[in-house]
Amino acid sequence: MDVLALQVHKSLSRHLASRVLAPRLPGVVSGGLAPLRLVSTGAPRVAADGWGRVRPRLSGICGSDLSMLSGGTSPYFSALVTFPITPGHELVGDLLDDVEDLPRGTRVVIDPVLSCAPRGLAPCEACTAGHTGRCTHVTVGHLAPGLQTGYCADVGGGWSQQLVAHRSQLYPVPDTLDDARAVLVEPLACAIHAALRAEVRSDEQVLVAGSGTVGLLTILALRALTDAGRIVATAKHPRQQALARAMGASSVTPVGQATGAVRRDTRALRLRPDLGADFLLGGVDVALDCAGSRSSLDLALRATRAGGRVVLTGMPPQGVDLSPAWFRELSVLGAYATGREPTHGGRSSFELALELAATAPLDELALATYPLQHWRQAVDHAMDAGRLGTAKVAFDLTAARN
Known part of the structure; x- marks a missing residue:
């Protein structure tokens, strides 16, 4: 099955051009020099237990995504990603498969870190302590190198009609939390x-x-x-x-x-x-x-x-x-990223976020949405979100289904 996805393919020349020009000409991030392309591609799959397909509803544009598109990301991270990249690690979506205790149709948010558990490995010292963001195995196991969902070619990302996630990454969203709040949970x-x-x-x-x-x-x-x-x-x-x-x-x-x-x-x-x-x-x-x-x-x-x-x-x-x-x-x-918080009983940052999102004044944070096909306008808006008074720009993947 093919899906629509926004992908970044490795191009040193485009990276350098964006790095030089973006500070003076922000429009190049979504213009002809942009490394981003809307493609029809095969849906990602991981042939291992504990994985399931997720169909995004909303997927946010993060500052780290904009930094990558504008060539501002440090070369340090080049060894921690695999191309083609499908960005998008802030998302809420629907589970398309039964994954262990989570039935198909469950609305979920994703902890994007691809630590030991998603990679099919025994937990390293950091993961054992609940500090999955410090995992030492983000380049090995049965996945290609990739520190997070959205930076690993094998799992895809939220700027697409479908990605895959491991049970350890999935958090069910309460019915009382709407999509606009849920996309802010990560x-x-x-x-x-x-x-x-x-x-x-x-x-x-x-x-x-x-x-x-x-x-x-x-x-x-x-x-x-x-x-x-x-x-x-x-x-x-x-x-x-x-x-x-x-x-x-x-x-x-x-x-x-x-x-x-x-x-x-x-x-x-x-x-x-x-x-x-x-x-x-x-x-x-x-x-x-x-x-x-x-x-x-x-x-x-x-x-x-x-x-x-x-x-x-x-x-x-x-x-x-x-x-x-x-x-x-x-x-x-x-x-x-996130982890288990020792000052709050070792609870996950995501558990705390889901609770806080239910009562916090998140409705004050204006959300602007675009279909994938309007990705140039979305990126331009995100680059200027502060001046425009928008707290978060996101892709509406339900529009892309039509």
Whole structure:
């Protein structure tokens, strides 16, 4: 059976062209130089127990997807993916097969990490501890290399009419949770993992750098699941500023004024070097970089007090000055994907996300949808979502069935 899918085929020339031109001409990401193509292709299959087909309903466009399309992804990841890639790891869909205890027709969300269990391997040390995002086996087993669904040719991805997933990846969605909320469960689970990785203690002051989808959901997770005190968020656009407050930020500041805002809140000393941005002696206890840009990480490092913690929630940029981390003895932590959360009884980030999604003000986060055939418009919208006031752009795969 053939299905429609948006695929990325390996092309060094297109990658380099996008990398050079995209910062100045964002339209090239969806234009003639785009590595993305809509194709009719065979549906993916995995000949192993515990696997089933999933037909997506909605599949989100993530910042990491846009980074890949614009050539911004670090070469580090080239050994962790296999082409052709069918992107899409934020999704809600219908199970087309009986998979162990889940009957056909179950509406599911997917934990995209392709760890030991999907690969048919005995659990490594990380997976045994429930830290599947740290799995050491993401390039071996009976699957091609691929750190996640959406980056492995054997399993497909959500930007298609069909993909496959292992039982360990599948979480049934309650009937009370509509598709628009369910498609946010995966990024919410990642935000929860990041918020809990920060180990925020009672009344500690927190900076959230960036109020895109990741930043907004991180603010929500900090308020719901930690004892954070004051949360200062940065936001570029008016709608993002309003949403950051709605998610629980104590104050929201434009990016260029963030250092001054933190200085006033924490009574820190502000210093101005001969070159580069100002920095603080003092500052917040914890900063989370949720934008994955050079300026956002630079701010997080320069606005955190000595001995504080900086969490990399967005995919980190290249070329950042790490002098503050050395001089101020900061703990710099990665927060990739999800896992079992020791501070919440070892429960899965996805379980916590499904619960929080049922009551959180997610309806505030505007969702724009496009059929696969309108992928150029969808990518353009996603590239400019912040200015347009859209929290999430997603493909509506039910439209592609018609």
